[in-house]
Amino acid sequence: MTTVDLPLLPLGPGRDLSAERGVECPGDLPAASDPDLVARARAAKEALGEKVFVLGHHYQRDEVIQFADVTGDSFKLARDAAGRPEAEYIVFCGVHFMAESADILTGPTQQVVLPDLAAGCSMADMARLGQVEAAWDALTEAGIADSVVPVTYMNSSADIKAFCGRNGGAVCTSSNAEVALEWAFEQKPDAKVLFLPDQHLGRNTAVLKMGLTLEDCVVWDPRRPDGGLTAEELRNARMILWKGHCSVHGRFSPEVVDELRTTIPGVQILVHPECQHEVVLKADLVGSTEFIIKTIEAAPAGSSWAIGTELNLVKRLAEAHPDKHISFLDKTVCYCSTMNRIDLPHLVWALESLVAGTVVNRIEVDPETERWAKVALQRMLDLPGRSHKD
Numbered sequence: 234m235t236t237v238d239l240p241l242l243p244l245g246p247g248r249d250l251s252a253e254r255g256v257e258c259p260g261d262l263p264a265a266s267d268p269d270l271v272a273r274a275r276a277a278k279e280a281l282g283e284k285v286f287v288l289g290h291h292y293q294r295d296e297v298i299q300f301a302d303v304t305g306d307s308f309k310l311a312r313d314a315a316g317r318p319e320a321e322y323i324v325f326c327g328v329h330f331m332a333e334s335a336d337i338l339t340g341p342t343q344q345v346v347l348p349d350l351a352a353g354c355s356m357a358d359m360a361r362l363g364q365v366e367a368a369w370d371a372l373t374e375a376g377i378a379d380s381v382v383p384v385t386y387m388n389s390s391a392d393i394k395a396f397c398g399r400n401g402g403a404v405c406t407s408s409n410a411e412v413a414l415e416w417a418f419e420q421k422p423d424a425k426v427l428f429l430p431d432q433h434l435g436r437n438t439a440v441l442k443m444g445l446t447l448e449d450c451v452v453w454d455p456r457r458p459d460g461g462l463t464a465e466e467l468r469n470a471r472m473i474l475w476k477g478h479c480s481v482h483g484r485f486s487p488e489v490v491d492e493l494r495t496t497i498p499g500v501q502i503l504v505h506p507e508c509q510h511e512v513v514l515k516a517d518l519v520g521s522t523e524f525i526i527k528t529i530e531a532a533p534a535g536s537s538w539a540i541g542t543e544l545n546l547v548k549r550l551a552e553a554h555p556d557k558h559i560s561f562l563d564k565t566v567c568y569c570s571t572m573n574r575i576d577l578p579h580l581v582w583a584l585e586s587l588v589a590g591t592v593v594n595r596i597e598v599d600p601e602t603e604r605w606a607k608v609a610l611q612r613m614l615d616l617p618g619r620s621h622k623d
């Protein structure tokens with residue numbers, strides 16, 4: 234199965250199932266009620282032995298994480314996969330763009346499997362290649378494309394990473410966004426950055442880390458003619474933020490932070506930089522998933538925390554640190570629905586298919602896209618003395 238350029242599950246009236254990826258699994262998907270699922274997953278994994286390497290993103294369900302050989306954020310997992318060349322099959326329990334990154338960074342004989350093709354990322358899907366190319370054309374017409382350096386968050390499709398590679402740009406993670414922006418602004422005189430696809434990470438980094446102002450940032454809306462911006466607004470901007478966001482982190486609100494501070498005395502608010510700027514401004518600490526995990530590990534017993542990131546991770550942190558008071562920042566925010574598409578039945582189905590000699594749901598990035606995406610990833614890796622954790 235090659236990379237599919239389709240939007241993620243546009244549900245509702247008038248939906249076109251044939252336009253969606255991942256609505257069907259060839260073969261038999263075990264029933265979720267099957268009491269033998271755990272035993273089946275274990276048996277299939279044992280049968281595959283060293284041939285399979287199972288990666289589990291921090292936001293995955295417990296039922297899946299228990300079978301992960303390693304856990305981590307998207308970039309760490311892709312690098313872990315690259316460090317296991319003897320593994321013929323990489324089963325990526327995460328979302329589509331992560332499996333693409335793993336395919337880009339692993340060897341040509343390694344095959345990457347995503348147990349459910351519907352496990353996309355709504356943020357990554359908010360920047361489609363055609364939209365970004367149209368934006369680039371508009372920047373060219375406005376006479377500024379020559380001074381624009383495109384930088385894309387790791388949470389983007391392979392073809393957007395490749396676009397950045399082709400156009401002198403780079404990839405960044407939530408840990409190294411600041412140094413990636415420093416690098417980008419050094420690339421050209423009067424450089425501007427086109428930041429894809431998460432406006433919040435871009436804005437938070439530009440304003441809180443780089444000393445830019447909110448007025449230096451404009452938002453390019455791909456659904457409006459010319460992004461909804463005038464040529465003058467584009468010329469005056471330092472940061473052109475793509476109008477994308479994470480459907481989980483983008484839902485935390487500043488009001489809930491105020492409320493928690495009154496109900497939990499001494500609570501420390503710890504959020505991910507994909508949260509809205511107004512939330513980040515009110516937080517005590519802001520950082521990537523790895524930063525959040527390390528902060529909680531190092532926190533003193535008895536300390537109180539409210540964490541604004543994906544619920545599966547927050548739940549596991551609370552379970553692992555019963556000596557600390559850990560709450561989820563907002564009870565109305567749900568799990569990442571696409572991450573949660575990877576469940577035990579899909580994992581069992583993928584592993585048993587491999588045992589039977591059939592590679593299902595293979596994610597394979599075409600060579601040209603891979604070549605340019607690697608260029609953008611390498612520019613990130615070449616940022617001197619800088620952290621690359623997501």
Ligand code: SF4
Pocket residue numbers: 292328353354355356357388479480481482543569570571572
């Ligand atoms: S948590 Fe947000 S950024 Fe991560 S996969 Fe889900 S929608 Fe995408």
